[in-house]
Structures are given as C-alpha cells and as structure tokens.
Amino acid sequence: MTEIPQGESVLIRDVEIGRARVNIRVEGGRIAAIGADVGGEAAVVIEGGGAVALPGLYNTHTHAAMTLLRGYADDMPLQDWLSTKIWPLEAHLTGEDVYRGTKLACLEMIRSGTVAFNDMYFFMEDAARAVDEMGMKAQLAYGFIDLFDEEKREKEIKATEKTVAAIKRRGNPRIRAAVGPHAVYTVSPEGLRWCAEFSRQQNIGIHVHLSETEGEVKDCIEKTGMRPPTLLDKCGCINPRTVAAHCCWLDTADCTLLGDRGAHASHNPTSNMKLAVHRAMPYAWLKDAGAGVCLGTDGCASNNNQDMFEEMKFAALLQKFFWNSQTLLPAEQTLAMATANGAAAMGFDGGRLEKGAAADIVLLDRNAACNTPLHNPVSNAVYSCNGSAVTTVICNGRILMQDRFVPGEEEILAGARTAAAGLLARAAESQTEE
C-alpha cells in the first residue's frame, strides 16, 4: 500500500469513548453520528477493534521546520542559545529546508496524534506546501523580527504581507495565515502596532512569544515602564485572535488582562523546563481570569520532539510540582487544553468528538502496555501513553495515518536528513570564508 483509501463517508466501527463502545460515522469531513447503533453504507470502513478514540490534538505553539535543528544545540541559557547558536544557523535556511523540515514535523505530529498546529517561522509559503501535502490543519505566521531597526521593519512588513497573500491565495480552508510578531524583545512598538493593525484588517490570528523569562519582563519594564502584556495590549496585540506562547512570568494583573481581552495562552512545559525559565505558566490564575489555556510543544531545538502526549503529561506534572498542588490540572482538563481549547485558540472548529464537529479523530492501541488495564482511558492518555500508542489519525475526515502507516514516510525522512546536512554544511562553509 502506498496511499490510504479515502472517501466522503467513513464508518469507524467499535471504538471506546469514555466507558462506551460506539461507532462513529463521518460525512463530508464532519462527525455525522456517534453511537452503538450507528452504521450504514460507507465508502471507507475502519475496524476499531475497541481502540480508544480521542479528539485530534492541537499543537498551539511550534516552529515546525526546527526539526532540522533537533539536537544541534542543547543545555544552554535561552538568550545565549538563540543568539549564538540558533539565529546564526537559521540565517542559512532556504525555502526547501523549511519545506523538508515541516514535512518531518508533520510526520512526527501525525504519528503522535496531532491534527493541527500553530507555526511561527520563515519561508512559510514552503511550510504551507508541506501542510497541504500532509493533510493537516495549520495556522502559519512569518516570524516578524525587526530588532528595533526601521529598515528591517520595512522588510518584515513586506515579508508578512507577501506570506499572508500567498497563503490566502491557496484558498485551502485547512491552512490559515496569521501574523507572528516574535516577542517584545525583538519587535519595536511600531512593528507590534503594524502587526496588530494588519491582523485586524486581514481578520487573521496573532502568534507571539510572551513573558517567557524573568529577564524579558525586567528589561521590558526598564525600557518602557510596562510589563510585556501591557505593552502588547497598548500596541493592539492582545485580543481573541491572539495566541501568546509560554506566559510563564505573568502576574495576576497580566492574567486578568489576557482574560478580559479573550486571549489564549499556550503552555509549553517541555521547552520551559529544558530552558530552565524558572517559573511555570500560572494555569489557575489564567483559568480564573477566563483566558483560553492551550498547549504546545515549541520547536524541536527546545523540546526535542513534537509529541503532544508527552506535552500533556509534562503540563499536568509541571503544574502540580511548581504550584505545589496535587489537584491542579487534572487529566480531563489537560486533554481539553490539548484539544478543544487549542482548536478555539486557532479558530478552527474541532477538537471535540461530537456530532457536527470537524472529524478530527485519533485512535489509540487498546492492547498497548500503556493502555493495560483500561480503567480510565483519559488517565491513560495523559499519564501513561505517549504518541507511540497512536495507530490511526483522521483530520477533517481525511485519514492521515492508518494502522501506523503514513504515506511517503521514507522519502520524508530521507529529505529531512539531506536538508539538515546541507544546512550545517552551508553554515560551516560561510564560517571558513569569514
């Protein structure tokens, strides 16, 4: 088999949702019916054999093509890591690299049950091509970094306009454009204001890094007299279309601001622990304030994989550990962060196993060790399994993986290896020229 048979109608027979054994009928990319008696003719029939069914996972913060940088620079402080290792290597990236790196990220995400991701990177037209081919959903933003320089700002504005136009031109409802002002320490207030205005005009999302480190907050206060969320808000960047990644160093007033504006905070516990940002996103304050709280992996240079099952476990554990509470972020809420909340943050209709919702469905091996015994499928999904328990993934009714088969896997891996080697060779060559 080189392709997976697809059809307008899909019948998934005998899966477990909660404590019930049911069938799921998919029509035209949506869930048409769920129930023990659901049946009828279908173009494609999947035998679940009692597999655990979950909603597809939504990864709300990543830099997908950074798969190519996996293992390139570890165990360093964040600013040092970005400025001495990551940015110098990224300067050598090509569109083809981003295409191949994003294909690898999609493969990894599909294999671990993710159907949609929120991406901020460069050469996003090439990322869009990768997403299109892989059948996932994504919100793609060009990483806007003007470094407080006017000339650079003009270039970033042009690059953002070009990216958004190209993505919109595709007319693919699975692929959305967003603006991506990187952070308050890399984008001038003028740049932030332009991003806010452009996203309003274009009716697209905003994807930004926010209050990741204590240093970021201190510097921002010193320079502007404002905490990062207030500065972003003054520039128009905090609203219901905003996904703010990290949000580690928020105080209660910051959380109230995000909640009042209806913005979304993407928790990235693995990256935060690895980069030792020394504080966990205040989940309880954000939730009390009414902000959206969702979950992301961050890029592979700080994670170093794209497995949202691992991310769920780390989120639930980090919250408990850091805030010293055994009851904080229970399994059900963790799964909601990774599914329905993520879909809401990205403006997609999905992440729910309900009639009428987009058919984003993930099946987990019922007989895997991590699912044995099956007292509580949600507990197993969050605390016991990782992405390798996933056997079948459906996104908007299209089957992206069936019985652990993803079309084109070998070529994707070979392409990414070649791209990664080429990238490092170009960087080394330019060093010897200097």
Ligand SMILES: C[C@H]1O[C@@H](n2cnc3c(N)ncnc32)[C@H](O)[C@@H]1O
């Ligand atoms: C879009 C830009 O964001 C950078 N990037 C990757 N990981 C992080 C992080 N944890 N914090 C800030 N920036 C990051 C990418 O390396 C790229 O330069």
Ligand SMILES: [Zn+2]
């Ligand atoms: Zn990031």
